[in-house]
Amino acid sequence: MTAMASDQAPGLLDRGRIVARAGFNRWLVPPAALAIHLCIGMSYGLSVFWLPLSQALGISKPVACPDMSLMQELFTTTCDWRVSSLLVTFELGIVFLGLSAAAFGGWLERAGPRRAGVSAALCWGGGFLLAALAVYIHQLWLFWLGLGVIGGIGLGLGYISPVSTLIKWFPDRRGMATGMAIMGFGGGAMIGSPLAILLMNHFKDDQSSGVAQAMAVMGCIYLVFMLCGAFGYRVPPDGWKPDGWTQSKERTHALITTGHVHLNDAHKTPQFWLIWVALWMNVSAGIGVLSMASPMLQEIFGGSLIGRPDLKFGDLDASQHAVIAGIAGGFVSLLSLFNSGGRFAWASLSDILGRKVTYFSFFILGMILYVLAPTLAHMGSVALFVGTLCIIISMYGGGFATLPAYLADIFGTQFVGAIHGRILTAWSAAGILGPLVIGYIRDAEIAAGVPRAAVYDYTLYILTGFLLIGLIANALVRPVDHKYMMTDEQLAALKTKASTATLPDGSHGIGFGGFSPAVLLAWLAVGIPFLWGVWNTLVKAVALFG
Structure with missing residues (x-):
């Protein structure tokens, strides 16, 4: 929607209506x-x-x-x-x-x-x-x-x-x-x-x-x-x-640009497609595990989940299947907790390590854990296997949460939301590739007579290959060529069209309002439901280690 003229009051939903005023926190x-x-x-x-x-x-x-x-x-x-x-x-x-x-x-x-x-x-x-x-x-x-x-x-x-x-x-x-x-x-x-x-x-x-x-x-x-x-x-x-903050003090990583790439030029850069591939591979590997998490745990460990390691998955009766299905439900909930927590933890850590190094961590640590997972499964260690997959899924979530900051570092902040939206088409592609690979190989292994406890071995190794491709793509990311950066004239033209006011000399009391009842109420409104969800998850997950 185009910006409204200066002599018109902005509508309730317009961007000009939501510009922060002095005292906003x-x-x-x-x-x-x-x-x-x-x-x-x-x-x-x-x-x-x-x-x-x-x-x-x-x-x-x-x-x-x-x-x-x-x-x-x-x-x-x-x-x-x-x-x-x-x-x-x-x-x-x-x-x-x-x-x-x-x-x-x-x-x-x-x-x-x-x-x-x-x-x-x-x-x-x-x-x-x-x-x-x-x-x-x-x-x-x-x-x-x-x-x-x-x-x-x-x-x-x-x-x-x-x-x-x-x-x-x-x-x-x-x-x-x-x-x-x-x-x-x-x-x-x-x-x-x-x-x-x-x-x-x-x-x-x-x-x-x-x-x-x-x-x-x-x-x-x-x-x-x-x-x-x-x-x-x-x-x-x-x-x-923010008061006292300058770009130069934070520019400790060479990839952080001081310019801005226009939305129409972002996809013309190799950086766009390299990050797209890196996200595609990281998400394909993670979503492949998430899509089959419950049957994977049940088929690999069978009776071990209820203290009967002598019983394989196919040996369980209906009542025992119902019990281990409930335990697997706790496993899925635990993965959700790590998916959520990993998004905040890894994204925050990326402010220290840098985005590219953080993505390197996802791929290198992920490859190690995917290769180890089948061995841990055959050892019969439920706790180690579950812990390994929880870390893997934390990096799956961390990849999503770190991505916007990675794009802002590479392409600037002017169009980062729109560029982020286009990059997310990698998620759509991953939603097809990951579940398709893990489901197809599982069915093929079962048809070939492979024991249920071993049908996921090759799948996990293939997912390791996905991460290797992502690692290579991330390694090739370099600063964007200056020819793709917007000129000062282009930026000025955009600001002229925008409906936001300009404060060129600093914050003028905006951004740091200190503690207030409004801040407390806002965080309680989202914090209480979130903590209720965490509590429910932990209660369900107790059965995994009971």
Whole structure:
């Protein structure tokens, strides 16, 4: 959206309406971003709906139609949906996350984070409400449209909405600032999954699985919570910087540029594609593990999870399968905790190490751990195997959280949000590659008669190869050639079009408001749900080491 003329009052959602004034505290911005990311992070927890939805008509058992085609399944009202068809919802969401982030990144830079955040709230919360209607009338195509397509667009808009703003508010702590927000995406499932289970159990009866009602309630909660976050966004005036901070004091890493690359030129640089490949490989390896985490633990350790190491996975009876499935659920929750915590920890560490070195750590340490994992599995050490995968997933999350700061270092901050959106198409590609590789090889190994405890060995070695490719791509990243940098005239023209005020001489009382009740309330609003999710995760994970 174009900036409004100077003699017109900016609209409620316009960028000009959210320029911070004197006395504003920049520490109010991260909880606003967290409010949005904690909601859209439920995308990682949608699997809690699949089993209840696969028997939404039968309630106690699925109403199956064995000869039903996919086209028939999209419109049937008499047969339950297959889990494999429901999984398409998640895949659609990830694909549209990347596509919408790339498509709307430039618009976000012009329109501002509030308008993007409100749009994200309407799409994500509205997607849940539409999905609830789809469950109620039993239409799979509408479910895909609501939670997969429209919800996926909400994911993309919500994910990138705070990136540029946080980097501009925290030029002295880029990694930490984006890590605080993006950790919410990794931790959203820790809150959403147990909440969904509570709601489904509350609404479930002999006539209903409780899914439609649960999704409707969650859609309303997400809509309100995300709108609060969106209206909490503020942008700093042009020229603002923290008191006493200068770029030269922080420029200890050669990759940190002092210029800015235009959005239209970023993809023309080799750095864009090298970072794209590095992210693609890191995410492909991590998401491959996440997609099969529960069956992987169950099939590798079998009876060892319940104190019966003499029993392999295929030797367990139905009741024992149910017990180890619950334990594996605790493992998945623990991975979510490390996915979230790793985003903040690794991104903060990147402020010290530098982004390129941090990505080197992901690839080198990850390769070592992926190679060790099969050995630890065959040793029968559940604790070491689980600990290894938790560290791996922390680096998966850390790669996402460090990325915006890496891009700001390389391309400057002027279009970092939009460039970040385009880079996230690597996530869409990884959402296909990682699960496809690990699922295909697992099925091939089982078909070849390989014992269940060993079917993941080759997969983990192949994922190590992914990281090697990422390592090479990251090693080739160099400072952007000066010919791609915007000129002073181009930057001045952009600022003339922008609706933000300019403070060329410093902060003028903006950014450091000290402690206030508003800051406390903002952090409590996001902190309490997050800590509730952490507590639930730790309780479930106790069974792994009990």
